[in-house]
Amino acid sequence: MTLNRRNFMLKSAALSGASACAALLPAPLLARIADLTGPAGQAAPAPVLLPDAHQTASRLGLDPRIWNWHRDTSPADPAPANYYEASLAAWPDFGPLAGDRTCDVVIVGGGLLGASTALHMAEAGLDVILVEKDHIGSGASGRNGGQLTPGLARWEAETMLDNLSAEDAQKLWRFASVEAMELLDALSARHGFECDRKHGHITAAVHAGHMGALVQNADARRRLGDRAVRIIGPHELQEYVRSDIYHGAALDSSGGQVHPLALLRGLIHAFTAQGGTVHDGTPVEKIETDSAGTRVVTPGGVLHARKAVVLGVHSATGQFLPGSSTTVPFYTYVAVTPPLPVPAAELLPADLPVYDTQLQIDYYRAVRGNRLLFGGQGTGNSWSSRDVNNYLLERIRTVFPQLESPELEYSWGGISDITLSGVTDCRKSDAAVPVYMAHGWSGHGVAQTVRIGKAISDDFTGRNHDFAMLTRFEHAPIPMSDYLGPVAIPLVKGALSLKSLVNPADMVSF
Structure with a gap:
């Protein structure tokens, strides 16, 4: 029997107790980009993808719970x-808000949801100001694995049916x-921006019994009119992934991969080119309603929103809305190798990204510079870089033993959030100046986040009812959710690991 992702979340609750190449650009231009600061009213540049990564200090502020690691950096650096x-x-800082402003719409959060909503609202002719507490790309939108898969958080075709x-x-x-x-x-x-967008995706079965679940999901997608996925056996899979640990796969032409930080910067570039304003280094302290609209209070001034406010801040939404949060935060990790000793095409001949079906998902893809990006794990507490690197290196050796002695050059952690139902929590208040929000991505949803940003704009302008479709799902409140993850997530994972030992053909992925 297959345990789908929605049922996994419900069982979890019970168990827990609730571009142009930069090499072609002249040095003076690169220097000008590096020194640029984007004042209000000036369009941010489009992202410029380099031929390969180069060691440098980060210019992005980080949540104190997460970290970046590079093999040649010491703790004192x-x-x-x-x-x-x-x-x-390098890309500009926009500078914090200084003084009071009035606009049509205030966007809180400079991730993919906030950037997409801001862009689409600006395209609709609205005066929009976006504020970000750190820097554009500091959060999950600039740190995720870059895999594009269909579905809404953990709801796939079967769950929807x-x-x-x-x-x-x-x-x-x-x-x-x-x-x-x-x-x-x-x-x-x-x-007109580049983000290393590639098409196609593979879900590889780590157990023969998981092939049945992949077939069921493909069949459900066909019932919904989607013929983009087909099931392949282990021999054909060798044409896509040179690993002997899989029993077959779902080959999906609708998924893909992207450079997520380039995508995010591209959206902000487009938003500012439409006349939108960005202020980073601008945390929001509170959101209040008065007779003139809604007030978004920051240390440097107050933003008066005449028409709407949009929250794109993941689990921090609870800071601004009454009642308990509906999500639990968790930590996940990504690493990138140095240039591989063999061509990446010898590992991934078709250059398609891969998810697998084990409880603790592996995901990986080839990236620029003949490197391998490899991610996985979901933990209640933030693991150290040493523990993460040891874990991911072991997984790389398991998947690709032909690499013999793989190494890592970069690794980092990030924070995502899950709902108990497994579907994204989308809301719209009934105030005269409505507040929109969406969170609870469960580690899945790069493309869907951008699409929901458009849906928010379309709802506000009366273009369609797509966002209303997303608000119909009920979400259970989770008291003290920030403190629940470190206890509940290890318990749930331990229980599910025991269950998988008894019946390894059951497929559930965290």
């Missing part, structure tokens, strides 16, 4: 850039698959 920042030309009418399931699936992927392509083409 400034925090190193992660691979994504190190593989892009189990919980919705066939018509509603088909609409939601299309929203979270075809529309989400096509929007990325449309935005990068329309606004």
